[in-house]
Amino acid sequence: MAARLSRPRSEMAAHYHVVVVGSGYGGAIAASRFARAGRRVCLLERGREWLPGDFPDTPAKAAHELQVRSEAGDLGRHDGLYEFVVSDDIDVFKGCGLGGTSLVNANVAVRPDARVFEASDWPTALRRESGQDLDAELERGYARAFTMLRAVPYPRTEPLKLQALARGGQQVRGEVYRLPINVTFADTLPNPQGVDQPSCTDCGDCVTGCNVGAKNTTAMNYLPDAVRHGAHIFCGVDVQRVEKGADARWQVFFDASDVHRDRFTDDDELRVAADIVVLAGGTLGSTEVLLRSRVAGLPLSERLGERFTGNGDFLGFDYNADYPVNAVGAGPRDPATLEPAVGPCITGVLDRRGTADVADGFVIEDGVLPGAFAAIYPAVFRLAAAAHGQDTDTGLVDWLREQGRELLSVGSAYHGAVRHTQTFLVMSHDSAAGQLELIGDRVQVRWPQVGDEPIFETVSQALHDVTEANGGTYVGNPHWTEWLGKKLITVHPLGGCVMADDATRGVVDHKGRVFCCSVGDRVHEGLYVADGAVVPRSLGINPLLTIAALAERICHFAATDRGWVIDYDRPGAPLPPRREEPVGVRFTESMKGFFAVGADNYAEGHAAGEAAGTSFEFLLTIAVDDVRALLDHPGQTAAAWGSVRAPLLSDEPLTVTGGTFCLFVPDEDIGRRRMEYRLPLHAADGRELYMEGFKLIGDDGGPDLWTDTTTLHIAIHQGRSASDPVLGRGVLRIEITDFVRQLTTMLGTGGRDELERLAGLAAFGRLFAGTLFQIYAGVLSAPATFEPDRPARRRRRLRAPRPEILPLATADGRQLRLTRFRAGSGRPVILSHGLGVSSRIFSLDTIDTNLVEFLCGHGHDVWALDYRASCELPAARGRVNADDVARFDYPAAVDRVREVTGADAVNVVAHCFGSSTLFMALLSGLEGVHSVVASQIGAHVVAPLATRIKSGLHLPGVLDALGFDNLDAAASSDDPWWERAFDRGLQLWPREAEERCGSATCHRVEFLYALLYEHDQLNHLTHDTLHELFGVANIHAFRHLALMVRKRQLVTAEGEDAYLCQVGRLGLPITFIHGAENHCFLPESTERTYAWLCQHHDPQLYTRHVVPDFGHIDCIFGRDAVTSVYPLVQAHLRNHA
The missing domain is CATH 3.40.50.1820 (Alpha/Beta hydrolase fold, catalytic domain)
Incomplete structure (x- = not known):
């Protein structure tokens, strides 16, 4: 069982020696190497942490993990594993999670043609002269990365897809061989970084996420290595920009959208300080952060965003070939049932890089279609082949065989035409002329006519020829058509923050240091980029090994320039054992008020602060890690983190880290309890303050309950703890609108499943008195009884599963x-x-x-x-x-x-x-x-006369105009006098003798709707508990229903027959x-x-x-x-x- 590497965000410190943004190859390497150099390292990742077994393997699960970002807006969950950035000219696919794109790539670790480094695009320190060796430190970077990633060629029987590629190699005169891939092919328990990795099962689903744990993503090597040497990893942290603070430290600003702080304010940024910042959020991510930072005033090179390349990526298919290929991943199936074995996503390459001009070379690699989407392949490929496929062989017999295979595929992608389909993944050399721009607040790619570059015609013809060797129908990249403007998609985006000798030609120098000017080679001290964004041109091959080598090189120079020593051999502490996560609760709370310096008591401080306009407000996320422990020991602390705005204390928001929240601590007065807040406050300039606060709760559950639980008395201390001198006092309160927002943020965490999390949330709610729990927990709380003071009735156990x-x-x-x-x-x-x-x-x-x-x-x-x-x-x-x-x-x-x-x-x-x-x-x-x-x-809709009369009189509309938002059928003895009088009036409603009764709730139900049941069909217990079944009915829904009664059919709320x-x-x-x-x-x-x-x-x-x-x-x-x-x-x- 794999251990989680990430920590709760409540454990994030205010300052680190090194903050790394991103967890792909560059970010994971930076975290590992700086941690090995003895630095306090924090790694921030926008996505979630994924463990083997968690990755999607069905269409519904995979669709739930899609996120699409485009100029028109975003679709899907913001932290979805599969991220598409869609633009007019070229789309980008990348991974979002702890491990970055390594989670969803094919993990091919191979070097580019050595001649690539002879291009003038590279800075002088990295440029290779013809016939000479590569830069020595880059060579060492390649070696270190190759060793850490444990890349090996596929060691088992040659899969059918590689055999098909070999037939194509004979046709186009290219060398076909097996590639080194970062996959484990023998049980390794544990691997050198302390992670248990079972052997690859040949399922083929590398690119939707390895559920076996055999794929050597950065979550299997560099990241656990970083943790073993003390690095802190935090997920769900979306870095927005960086800024140099007045104290010369870097401020890294980020969002934490999964705790829904944005529901309280549009102007909210959290921050963490660092001496060194390493941007490694990927080509688009790192460029996006720097583009936002430039908008906020950070001086940068004017070349920022330029030289974007898709690495010449191209996609094609050999559909319905004469030979079986067996290249559809297992998905939820047992891989052992797919004979012969599918194999990893990529096992081999048809290498056409031996051209006179390196820019004319390309590679064709065998691919596997993800099994999660197997159900849609037969229809999709048949339509694509019919629309723009090119059948490479002819003849009646061949045609009949093709038709037969298509019929076989109707029932399953694992038979017939789709089983005879080869996926081609191509890397070549484009012009690297793309531009990354900030549109609104998101990065987009601009590259008109990229699909018209000649290399893609060459590649497409080669794919046609390889298809012909296998007797299939060539289906090209579905985007790459005249009708769609020859649009491309890349899974290997590079550039945007390219390396160069100076700022007139690039964004960073050969050491990854960010230029702080438009001319010259001056750099921002302590700001680095260490990912694919620094690569100044296409590589013509899978880029991960080169990105990793460059990151290793950047870390080496960053350390040696500061006199640090990276100990590459130190084993590190063991990883923490994996434990079942207890059920917890998390919510976000906003409180606002006033305080005054020098006030002797809280009310005086609030009054003086309100008069002086010295506001104080916080936005905190409270995280209870273990609800059961809290129930057993109510004084146990929960974590609190977030931000404080107090202009008198700091022009910038103060950061709250390592705070605590205590629920129901016994007070000195018998019969009273306290909710206590203890918050360390960190200013951007390095100053430290401390806030302690309490809510005083009476135990009578009376009418003061709302005031008690929403009023916080605060004291601000000038220092790190409550023992330091008091600076000021005041009072904060929860506004009703913020309280409503707070309810929407309540979430169960941890546990084994959603049911446990929901039960934990309910248990947490039971700590609050009745009325307050009804407000906090809403859908989780038990329904109110008809007589509020009567004990709840005993319910029978249902004869149904839990x-x-x-x-x-x-x-x-x-x-x-x-x-x-x-x-x-x-x-x-x-x-x-x-x-x-x-x-x-x-x-x-x-x-x-x-x-x-x-x-x-x-x-x-x-x-x-x-x-x-x-x-x-x-x-x-x-x-x-x-x-x-x-x-x-x-x-x-x-x-x-x-x-x-x-x-x-x-x-x-x-x-x-x-x-x-x-x-x-x-x-x-x-x-x-x-x-x-x-x-x-x-x-x-055909209604009786009484209902038609109510609808004809537009009764719901009248009630709405009178201010009735909802109509409640449940009558209670605590209802106000006018409701009780109304109930008395309803007793006079004419009804048949057998339908008469003394239930106020029954009368309300009949008034609101009609007589909904025959009384002799209800037993006494059901009739006596109607208030448990009927409740609030929405007036707006009533209006719509009444409109349909008048129209006698379904219509829209506006009355349209749609x-x-x-x-x-x-x-x-x-x-x-x-x-x-x-x-x-x-x-x-x-x-x-x-x-x-x-x-x-x-x-x-x-x-x-x-x-x-x-x-x-x-x-x-x-x-x-x-x-x-x-x-x-x-x-x-x-x-x-």
């Missing part, structure tokens, strides 16, 4: 919830509730058998969805309409379920508003739904279930939809049941639903498994 709770975020930022009951491994079933209720209607314990138990008893994998209208979610109190549920909630839920389960599609059982919005989503193009059970409503015109999208199995006594939506509603669908599609797809003696929601939780309704649901699911 629920797994998965929080879910939509594309528009709403937080939803999925609850999984995994009773089988078949097609997942999503349950979707109606308006004003939650998914609890499917799992209530007041009936003998609920729908969740029934479906689990039949072996289904059940997923209960709480979408944004759920009365258990905070989102229900915002603006909610049916369009948003359809547009955002269903796609997010379906995608998440498919991602977790690996299913191609799901079945959905949807009730009422959940059914309406599901139809909207399907009519809008929702994919991944196999079949539907629609309860009580479809695409048409849905029913897409009836062609509903060609899937649908079963309608309608209560014959439904007083909310008449059975004619589903009857119309059923007839409408039968007119446009095969009627056999559709089924409709009208259930006698049932109303509306009693079809879901009526006492006899288990015998009259649930079997209809099961019959549909059985028929469409």
Whole structure:
């Protein structure tokens, strides 16, 4: 089990000797070498730490890790593993995680043609004269890197893809041989850096991340070596810029977006100080940091951003060849089932670099298509071949064989045409004429007509010839077409901060030192670039070894120039053992107020500070590492880090590192407790201050609870601790808007899975008094009982698997919830509730058998969805309409379920508003739904007279205009007098004798919606606990629903008929279930939809049941639903498994 190398960000110090930005080859080497030189080293990485076994191996998982950055905006998660930077001329792919692109490359460690170093692009110190040796220190860099990376040629039986490449080599007269690759081919437990590495399994999935641990990424060598010699590594740190401070130290400014500080302020930067900064964030990353730094005033060479090269990268395919190639990665499959072995992504090369002019040379390497996307390859390649493929052989027999192989591939990429497909990965020499520019705040590539450079025509023709040798269809780079402007993609970006002799020709010198001028060779002392950005031209081969050698050389000179000694032989301390991470909690908190210097008490300091305008505010992230330990010992400290703004103390924000937060420490007064904050404050000029603060909490849980827990009394000390002299005092408070934002940042951490993290968050919430916990934990807290002072009733245990709770975020930022009951491994079933209720209607314990138990008893994998209208979610109190549920909630839920389960599609059982919005989503193009059970409503809405009258009077709109944002069906004895009077009035509502009752909640439900159930279908316990099921219903959703009642069909919130015109999208199995006594939506509603669908599609797809003696929601939780309704649901699911 691999040990984690990164530390919690709360452990970051305010200052280090060396701060390294990035963890690829340059950054990892810098961290290792400076740590071996005895320096205090901090490495900052934007991405997350990945361990073997964590990497995506399915389409859904891989798609979740995509991030796309373009001039038009960003898509995907900001720290996704697979990063694409998209521009008009050339796209760039790179890795984002601890290990950088080494996590997702093919790990080929080979030198360029020696003549590359004869070019005038290189600084004099590195330029090689014809026939002479390379620079001695660069040679040593190559040797050190090769040894650390443990590169070896593939030692096993020649894979089919290499045999296919060899046939091509005969055709184009190029030498084919095996390349040294950074892969472990024998169990190495541990390797020289103390990391256990099993042997390669030949799965082929090197470029989506090695789940075996056999790939020698920097996370397997240089990075653990750095940690063993004392380096601190922090992930989730996005460096923005660097600045030289007044004390001559460098200030490195960064964001920590995963703790959501941006939700509180747009003007927020954290910082860490350093004597030396090494930028190694990759070609785009390092250039981007320097471009931002120049905007902020750092003097730099005018050549910054120039000489970008894609290393002549080119992509092509030999599709449906005459010979098997077997070059699709295993993905989630057992690699042993793919015979013969696929092998690593790249094993060999067809070398065409022996040209008279080095710039005309290129290499063709064998590749493997990632197994995570195997399902899409047959269709993609067939379409690409039909669109612009060039079949290299002819004849009827050959054509018939090709067609047969294509048919075989329809079912699987591991058979037929795709199994006979070779991937070509080419590196050559382009003109290095690209320009990296800062567009907004992000770097973009500008390089018009790069695809027209002659080398790419030469390469494309060579790939055609190699394809011809194997009898396949040549499919070129899909971007590289006239229609798309001959756009390229590179996985080997270089340049942007190129080496040169002076600032008129480059950005750094041969030692990697950054020029501080536009003319001359003066440098910024202590600022380096040590990655692919310094390479001044294309290399014509995989660049990682050269980048590593240059980084080794840069570190050597940086150390020797300062008299440091890098001890390359010292073994270092053992890596810490891997331990199960305890469940923790993390949240971000903002407090604001005033303080005054010399104040004797807190209130006086606040008043004097407010009068003088001496504000004080902090933005802190609180991290509880172990919730269980906190429960056992409430006085245990949690970590606190962040920033303080106090203009009287410092013009620049103060950095908080190593702070602590204590929850509920006993106070001197019996019956009181304190929340304590202790924060070391570090100014940019090196000054140190200290803040201690406390919130005084009474134990009565009374009306002062809000004030107590949101008011902090602070004292500022002039020094490093609370024993130093007090400078001033004051009071801070949490503003209500910041408190709402704080709720959205609460997150469970550590643990084995999401369920444990959610349970940890709930446990943390139980430390707070009732009302406060309801506010803090929201979706996690138990529902309020009908009588607030009555003990909660005892609930029976469900006859279902233990629920797994998965929080879910939509594309528009709403937080939803999925609850999984995994009773089988078949097609997942999503349950979707109606308006004003939650998914609890499917799992209530007041009936003998609920729908969740029934479906689990039949072996289904059940997923209960709480979408944004759920009365258990905070989102229900915002603006909610049916369009948003359809547009955002269903796609997010379906995608998440498919991602977790690996299913191609799901079945959905949807009730009422959940059914309406599901139809909207399907009519809008929702994919991944196999079949539907629609309860009580479809695409048409036919309501009884009372509902039509309320809708015709625009009652929801009137209520909205009167200021009612939400309507709450749950009646409580603590409700204000006017609500109780309203409940008395509802007793006068006319109703049939058999439907009369004394429940205020029942009366409210009937007023808001209609009579939703036949009373004789509810048992007493269910009726007595309706307040547990019905809650807040959003007024905006009501308005939309009322509009559909008036229009008698699905329409948008603006009344547009945008849905029913897409009836062609509903060609899937649908079963309608309608209560014959439904007083909310008449059975004619589903009857119309059923007839409408039968007119446009095969009627056999559709089924409709009208259930006698049932109303509306009693079809879901009526006492006899288990015998009259649930079997209809099961019959549909059985028929469409």
